[in-house]
Amino acid sequence: MTVLFADIVGFTELSSHTSPPELVELLNQIFCLFDELAERHGIEKIKTIGDAYMAVAGLPNYQSDHALAIANMALDMQKAMIEFNQQNNLSFQIRVGISTGPVVAGVIGLKKFAYDLWGDTVNTASRMESHGIPDNIQLCEATYQLLKDKYLLEKRGLIKIKGKGEMMTYLLHGRKMSDIG
Incomplete structure (x- = not known):
């Protein structure tokens, strides 16, 4: 599976001087845009957490191109934010983290059932986002290996990831010209 976390940069600061x-x-306007993109790319929205958005490709139905689907959604999310900002005279940025690997999915507990994901892949995707750069899409090595032939990627290098140590990371900039169309 490939997991995506996206966070709206500066939203917490905005909340200090904007009514609930x-x-x-x-948030509803932005997340509705993201939901439409998830639908278009065949991606399962897992949940929103405050101003963060979590989604997965490859669940509940397996798809062999899960990393490509998430990469395309992440790139479209960036475009959607640019358009949203232009239409609303705002300057929001998003930070996106992506990781590929095994996950466990399901529902646990006795009350307020919610479909969720667990595992190192989920934690890594979250860390890719939180240790990322505003207006960039940061990937782990496993996702890089699945995308390197079709996408424009930049090696960011080793960065210290909380709870993981040093990890090689990459930035996703777009699709290679030969694969657009």
């Missing part, structure tokens, strides 16, 4: 109803309306 206005904040919820902005």
